[in-house]
Amino acid sequence: MTDQIPTDDLPFPHRHLLGTQNLSRDDIQRILDLSEGYVDHNRQRGNRRLDLAGRTQINLFFENSTRTLTSFELAGKRLGADVINMNTEVSSTKKGETLIDTAMTLNAMHPDILVVRHPASGAVALLSQKVDCAVVNAGDGKHEHPTQALLDALTIRRRLHRLEGLKIAICGDVAHSRVARSNIHLLNTMGARVRVIAPPTLLPTGIAQLGVETYTDMRAGLEDVDVVMMLRLQRERMTGSFLPSVREYYHFYGLDHEKLAFAKDDALIMHPGPMNRGVEIDTDVADDIHRSVIREQVEMGVAVRMAVLELLTPKYGNGAPV
Ligand code: NCD
Secondary structure, eight states: OGGGSOOOOSOOSOSOBOOSTTOOHHHHHHHHHHHHHHHHHHTSSSOOOOTTTTOEEEEEESSOOSHHHHHHHHHHHHTTOEEEEEETTTSGGGGTOOHHHHHHHHHTTOOSEEEEEESSTTHHHHHHTTOSSEEEEEEETTTBOHHHHHHHHHHHHHHHSOOTTOEEEEESOGGGOHHHHHHHHHHHHTTOEEEEEOOGGGSOTTGGGGSOEEESOHHHHHTTOSEEEEOOOOGGGOOSOOOSOHHHHHHHHSBOHHHHTTSOTTOEEEOOSOOOBTTTBOHHHHTOTTTBOHHHHHHHHHHHHHHHHHHHSOTTOOOOOO
């Protein structure tokens, strides 16, 4: 089985993965095709490979994370890389070192890949300009989270066998969501029709310029969609009062079976996690074994991250432009 994963030795035309905005259709297809092989591979026991043997991957997370950090760690280890998780709670950043100084320090240790999560939008791109290795954005503020959009696309493609022409609703706290932004770029590039549904206070200004239809009513927005992507209410990023109450939010925007009935009968239910049951999603809907693919998203995450790590660490160095 291991041998059936297509080897991909062509140069990947990007040195870093900072977002989905600059990925072409070919880039996205290539990442998804390579990921497919890893999905099968990961379902077997003894699934360690040696593609990244001798390579060093440092995961530098300045924000809490459960699934993304674990997923990147597993992905690197399954490819045989030496993986180090930098705990910023105990690192020098807590002693006042700047992000760039931390990056330069790590750079001096010659890693091959830095996987970075940071609360400030644009911080990961800035860091990528200061280091010699490949940088993967694991989420920067409200900006982008490219591997989440790629794993979402893989999940949809495996279930519905295409992305083109699908109607996809992204619902909830769009204003604070890097997941929404990365998904909008990727899905538009792949020819899907994206809608966002949110209360007016959680719709970022200029959202229509990203090429989406906007709705403030769940029932109207969910009409006839193929995929319903729910977002967490990111209260940690809210600086003012965006909502009257969580109860009212659930009433109007929480996904339950009654609202879901407006979507196609076999519409997929997705959520990047962590989920707030009873806030943006009803427990029965989240656990609906026929329609919820939330666990599958987590599984696809490891495969997609393996593909990304492999493409950004080509065997003969990465001379690709940024
Ligand atoms: C998302 C994130 O961190 O942006 N989570 C994730 O990566 N799985 C979404 C969220 O925190 O709500």
